[in-house]
Amino acid sequence: MPSQRRGVSPVTYRDRVEATGLGVRCEGVVHLYRTFGGHDVVALRGVDLVIAPGERVAFLGPSGSGKSTLLTLLGGIQKPSAGRIFLGDAEISRMGERQLSRIRSRQVSTMLQGATRNLLPYATARQNIAFARLSLTAEEKREALVDRELLRRVGLEEQVDQVVSTMSGGQRQRLALACAVATAPRLLLADEPTSQLGHEDRDHVLHLIHSLGDDFGTTIVVVTHQPEVAETFPRSVKMLGGRVGAEGREGSEYAVVGEDGVLHLPGHVAADWPAGTLVRFEDDGDGRLVLTRATHERVTQEGAQP
Numbered sequence: 001m002p003s004q005r006r007g008v009s010p011v012t013y014r015d016r017v018e019a020t021g022l023g024v025r026c027e028g029v030v031h032l033y034r035t036f037g038g039h040d041v042v043a044l045r046g047v048d049l050v051i052a053p054g055e056r057v058a059f060l061g062p063s064g065s066g067k068s069t070l071l072t073l074l075g076g077i078q079k080p081s082a083g084r085i086f087l088g089d090a091e092i093s094r095m096g097e098r099q100l101s102r103i104r105s106r107q108v109s110t111m112l113q114g115a116t117r118n119l120l121p122y123a124t125a126r127q128n129i130a131f132a133r134l135s136l137t138a139e140e141k142r143e144a145l146v147d148r149e150l151l152r153r154v155g156l157e158e159q160v161d162q163v164v165s166t167m168s169g170g171q172r173q174r175l176a177l178a179c180a181v182a183t184a185p186r187l188l189l190a191d192e193p194t195s196q197l198g199h200e201d202r203d204h205v206l207h208l209i210h211s212l213g214d215d216f217g218t219t220i221v222v223v224t225h226q227p228e229v230a231e232t233f234p235r236s237v238k239m240l241g242g243r244v245g246a247e248g249r250e251g252s253e254y255a256v257v258g259e260d261g262v263l264h265l266p267g268h269v270a271a272d273w274p275a276g277t278l279v280r281f282e283d284d285g286d287g288r289l290v291l292t293r294a295t296h297e298r299v300t301q302e303g304a305q306p
């Protein structure tokens with residue numbers, strides 16, 4: 001496992017909770033944003049993706065490729081314009097708001113990009129955690145990890161009664177994560193949870209995220225721009241232009257065939273082969289497919305052949 005992780009004793013809260021994560025399935029997910037100017041922005045162009053229960057996945061990809069949009073759709077915060085999304089057996093893309101809000105408060109925690117969007121600014125750290133746990137039953141609250149211990153795990157033991165608005169950016173980020181895990185969710189979605197943190201804070205946060213997976217089998221999806229963070233995840237999904245363009249599994253990178261056979265070229269090839277480049281697929285006879293760039297002359301010649 002990753003070098004950033006440290007050994008921990010297992011968490012003892014919510015023993016009775018189903019110690020399994022929630023699986024995720026996306027089928028042809030498309031998402032459009034309507035803008036005031038009347039232009040639609042196509043953020044997702046057909047995402048097909050399966051995440052197994054208990055898997056830990058990092059979403060990577062250039063800015064604007066659709067990572068945050070996909071994360072909010074998985075968290076039931078927005079509904080896709082088209083396509084279907086399942087969490088376990090439940091299709092959240094067709095659910096009413098009441099059902100969705102139940103799922104959001106008890107099964108899925110989403111930590112949005114920018115810590116303050118996830119916190120009550122004039123409340124203390126402890127009050128924010130209590131707020132995150134409002135939907136739990138009295139028994140679940142009794143079984144939950146005590147606030148002080150949860151805050152200790154993100155290095156905020158001194159800030160238990162500190163008001164959020166007086167905290168540093170890094171402290172807020174760690175508190176936002178503590179709130180997201182306070183309900184022991186079956187699916188944790190975190191958008192750039194370590195983006196503003198120094199090395200030590202980043203390790204605290206990663207440790208907490210992974211310990212949730214170790215102890216409960218929670219399914220975890222993290223959006224990150226940081227390769228050193230993505231490396232701590234056994235699987236990475238690289239978004240490119242609103243689709244899943246590539247995947248990394250156990251250190252190997254794979255292109256992913258999308259709807260209608262669409263395939264993204266690896267970045268270094270795409271840089272030299274602009275849109276419109278003609279390519280030819282040839283079977284080399286040994287079960288390998290050879291991809292050759294056609295030169296203009298050759299295509300013209302071949303085009304002239306009968």
Ligand SMILES: Nc1ncnc2c1ncn2[C@@H]1O[C@H](COP(=O)(O)OP(=O)(O)OP(=O)(O)O)[C@@H](O)[C@H]1O
Binds near residue numbers: 070
């Ligand atoms: N609320 C919105 N209204 C209009 N367009 C939006 C909105 N949110 C995102 N977009 C657009 O949708 C596309 C995908 O954005 P998204 O934030 O999902 O990408 P991202 O990969 O998470 O980017 P970043 O890494 O910069 O956070 C972009 O073109 C973005 O400008």
